[in-house]
Amino acid sequence: MALIMERIGIWVGAILTFAIFSFLYRDNPFYKIAEQIFIGISAGYWFIYTIYNILIPNLFTPLLTNFSANLLLLLPALLGILMLCRLIPRIDWVSRYSIALVVGTTAGLFFKRYLQSDVINQMNATMINPFSAPDLAATIGQLILIIGTVTGIIYFFFSKKHEGVFGGTARVGIFFLMISFGAAFGYTVMARISLLIGRLDFLLGDWLGIIKP
Amino acid sequence: MxxxxxxxxxxxxxxxxxxxxxxxxxxxxxxxxxxxxxxxxxxxxxxxxxxxxxxxxxxxxxxxxxPNWQYYIISLVCFLIMLVCGILWGTLRQPGLLYNSEGLVAFFGLKPFDYIFKYLFENLSATMFSLLAFFMASASYRAFRARNAESTLLLVAAVLVMLGRTTIGSTLTGWIPDSLTYLHLPNIANFIMEYLNTAGQRAIMICAGLGVIGSSLRIILGIERSYLGGR
Known part of the structure; x- marks a missing residue:
């Protein structure tokens, strides 16, 4: 029976794949149905995932196994319930207490995290001696890296008008940023194409059996 | 208050x-x-x-x-089905209220929640995102027209990275002798990623990091209050 159910699952998956691809022609009822199935299943999936992987191990299990030692957990539980009050318009303002805690924690943690990883560590990695590189290509590369980083930062400095030498330096920064965006775009295109290949692999392999693994 | x-x-x-x-x-x-x-x-x-x-x-x-209210019934039903399956029979690693229910697992080959995840959710999400490949093709047509120096750089970098990271890149430049190995497309793509791309990304990271620090300070000091809403 499991084998029959597996075949049914593959057929349903193939039909839904075609329903989504039908959007390439134009918006139509098949696409709309597949879209709503996707929304409903995603919402249900994340609901269950949150309960089993976040709330049960971090809140319910500690409270049920050793209530007195984890008494403090009642506070985030209460704030979580206050968060749900946002669904009731008359008392939705009480959710601000929970949001305040989340925002305060995020602000404090992000301050430390970004200062360390995105500012200090990145500046540290840029303050290198390019002439200590093992070969000419690496020396040129490291010089480019330093110039690109400094000029890129200058481009993002908007407190001074971009003109004269400052403007010229900022323009060099734009060139580096455009190369960076181009590389990122190339990678994104490749990722999407590989997903498309994956879909074709599913249709021609799992569904039709034309491609053998 | x-x-x-x-x-x-x-x-x-x-x-x-x-x-x-x-x-x-x-x-x-x-x-x-x-x-x-x-x-x-x-x-x-x-x-x-x-x-x-x-x-x-x-x-x-x-x-x-x-308008189109009938379609929303489908999403509600799917949401409830996923919820009921997850709560009653659990997931791959978690037992539900009815524990592991071996009979149902023998019927579907998986727990109902995992069956829906594998055959519906995985296929739907992969197809949704692969759909973007087609829209990216049309977006590339507009973005990749070399109108000025900046867009030309974007175009050249994207093409070199795409060619250099696929087998066609090494095939196209495979005939180049080893003495000119730096002209091989995979090596050019590596150089772009290692130095030029890193320089741009690093500038963005440092400036965005400073922006996050500034925003965090504004929030902590109560200057930024938009998260509290209107009333």
């Missing part, structure tokens, strides 16, 4: 987390970890709030017979 107390909570929590960085002793030493745990629990409730809100919005659309 409705605004002052939340502002005080944000200030108090944010300051404690910042101060705890410099005082590695009790109670500050582990306060960051404790608050991180609380944050996770409240975030869990926030995710549930999002799902329930979606349910509420869809229900409202159906009851008001909004």
């Amino acid at each position: 409705r605004r002052q107390i939340p502002l005080f909570i944000t200030f108090f929590i944010g300051t404690i987390i910042l101060v705890s960085e410099f005082i590695p002793h009790k109670p500050f030493g582990n306060i960051s970890t404790t608050l991180g745990g609380w944050f996770l629990i409240i975030s869990g409730f926030a995710i549930i709030l999002g799902q329930l809100n979606l349910f509420k919005v869809n229900l409202t659309k159906i009851s008001r017979k909004a």
